[in-house]
């Protein structure tokens with residue numbers, strides 16, 4: 348082969364043995380409505396490999412205990428596992444220090460934490476926050492609330508017909524009033540991969556901070572927060588083969604140190620009298636109460652699982668699958684892809700003639716194919732494209748070309764039923 352890029356891609360694709368990977372995910376081995384399950388709703392939540400399930404099982408069966416409090420052996424073991432997972436996550440995103448890894452319930456809570464703690468302390472009337480037209484509601488509503496409370500103003504980067512950010516418009520929105528840019532890394536409704544590094548650099552030229560919503564990114568692409576130089580990065584465990592109810596806020600030490608606590612209670616204090624409280628150091632200052640211990644340990648196991656396969660291999664495999672799927676659905680008359688960015692991953696959002704997305708979802712379900720149908724918590728995206736909803740197939744490393752073929756067949760059936 349003469350083309351080194353193609354050669355690399357093939358090597359990476361070949362290093363994924365999808366049958367071996369599928370065997371790790373017990374849930375995939377079942378029939379739904381009498382048909383083999385084809386799970387294509389990975390952007391909503393991914394399935395969990397036995398390595399994660401077993402790790403959580405082991406915690407509850409062998410060393411369930413509260414952390415940071417007990418002097419007994421089980422508590423010490425649970426604390427060590429919890430803090431080891433923090434280090435695994437630090438390494439995964441190449442954060443400089445473990446104290447910059449704050450455990451939260453998910454991407455949503457991470458954004459709310461920054462909006463309330465950083466935003467309420469630092470923003471004032473007339474300051475500007477920039478988001479984009481392709482944000483998930485979790486990266487819109489917290490900023491709207493912050494604006495209502497502080498008098499700050501929300502500015503929005505528009506997107507083009509392919510679902511890409513209009514970067515020139517972004518540049519013209521930036522100015523001395525810009526205090527914060529909060530941007531999605533990979534759009535859940537369109538699959539667009541945004542040029543995050545460029546967005547960060549431009550914001551920093553104007554002394555504005557940048558939060559990156561990485562909810563859809565961490566299972567599909569390597570993250571290096573130092574290379575990106577973002578100020579905050581949030582993501583959720585359940586979208587990367589880990590448990591629900593756990594996620595991460597990464598923040599630069601100086602910023603986190605200067606921010607007031609978001610919630611208060613046990614574990615986030617150093618000393619309490621009835622008159623006053625001294626807060627704990629990072630990261631505990633932001634982890635009030637008993638945390639989701641099993642979730643954190645399970646998220647660490649999920650990251651170890653991803654690392655054992657390699658994100659480069661995953662990205663190459665999924666890229667190939669998305670290309671295959673995009674070509675396969677292009678044969679279906681009346682099917683229109685929503686989101687055709689040059690750089691995209693793992694997501695096929697579409698409309699099919701006048702058939703309502705919910706009807707598509709229901710018929711596909713009868714064929715064993717699980718997709719999401721609706722606005723995907725990104726109503727402004729739907730408004731931008733003048734549609735109420737899309738059907739969305741979203742892929743993960745365990746999906747196959749055969750499953751894409753089943754999807755295509757089921758979509759053709761949809762068309763037959765609705766004429």
Ligand code: C6P
Nearest residue numbers: 390391453454455483485535562583724
């Ligand atoms: N998107 C989807 O089906 P939580 O719920 O906190 O884990 O993640 C919220 C979130 C934030 N940003 C993006 C880009 C997201 O995609 C999501 C969750 C799911 O697309 C559920 S709505």
